[in-house]
Amino acid sequence: MRPSTAPTLRQQRLGAELRKLREQAGLSSTSAAALLGLNQARVSSIESGRYAVSAERVRAFARGYDCADEPLVEALCAMTGGRTRGWWDEYREYLPAALADLAELEHHAVALRVSLVIHIPALLQTADHARALFREVAPPLLPYEMEHRLSHRIKRQGVLYGEAPVPYTALIHEAALRMGFGGPEVSRAQLQHLIDMGERDNITVQVTPFGSGFAGTGQSVDYISGSVPQLDTVQLDTHHGCEFLDARAQLAKYASVLDRIQEAALSPAASRDFIHRLVQEI
Structure with missing residues (x-):
């Protein structure tokens, strides 16, 4: 080789x-x-x-x-040999390598569980919502950079569809639902999209409302389950980009944090009703 x-x-x-x-x-x-x-x-x-x-x-x-x-x-x-190029490899020239690595991890995952406090999960964002977020990036993105990031984010969402969609659990804090990126129309469409996506068999959306308590530090956490537990990975969002963790103690810690957040969250049905009420308020 x-x-x-x-x-x-x-x-x-x-x-x-x-x-x-x-x-x-x-x-x-x-x-x-x-x-x-x-x-x-x-x-x-x-x-x-x-x-x-x-x-x-x-x-x-x-x-x-x-x-x-x-x-x-x-x-x-299964991870060996000549690496087959995936769609994410097209972006290695234009985006930080960590974003392509994240897409590859998601492609091979057997389950995904995320927790976010300020943002809607990337895999559940509408194109308009994502574009509004990218306008807030510092330093500002050039137009072609924004389009690369947007198309990469939308293609990542493909793991939620198809014949064998990955099971996906999104734990979203009420703060993220109320941020209002892009204005009322974009926000309303984004919240309705969350409701619609939560109806899919492979997707669970749960809301942590204000006052319910919260585990962890409020950091965005993406737990990516591999084909065996030893190949699990935690991805954290930081100001300098993605950080990937795979030490046993780290995996156990973040799995426990996510368990506690999920215990504090509303049920999927109650979360759907909660988001629907927010849509009506906009």
Whole structure:
């Protein structure tokens, strides 16, 4: 396999998981290289995601590391080989790499759960609402940059449709519903879109109203479930862009935070009625 000069987040994650298996086996990279018939530099390149690895090689690593977790091994094998280009790769030249990586993670996810306080979840935004948000970006986006971001966001929403739409749970604070980005017409259409999307079998929309209590710091959290729990990822929105977390303790922490937020939220039916009342107020 050829080395990759700019590995994607998914490729880096595969390498990181292979490194974890090696460390759990108590092997240094030098010892692992000798065991597997490779040189130490090749093992390091694979673990950093800079060198593509085949499914056969992953299985050989797993045998050498005495890993008996077959579901994990098969999930890692599915991440190997020549990477098939997805629609998100078209945007790597125009947008921050993290946005393309996020779209790829969502594409391979088996479930998504998000919590937001100030904004409507990206996958549930109308085009007009998203455009209004992008007008607030600092420094201001150029017209072509705005169009790239808008089309990327709309294409990301494709995971909610099709023959096998991903299960999606959106925990939205009342503050986000009342922000009013884009003016009354845009806001009304956005809230109605939330109601409509919440009717889909794979989508759950729950509102956390003022006064109900709230867990966490109010930070936007996106929990992306992989094909096995070890491949879950948390994505946080920050002022400097996306931050991705995958350490076991971090995953457990944010899963617990989301559980507490969901417990404090209204039921899906009560949330639908709540949003409907807001539509009537606009």
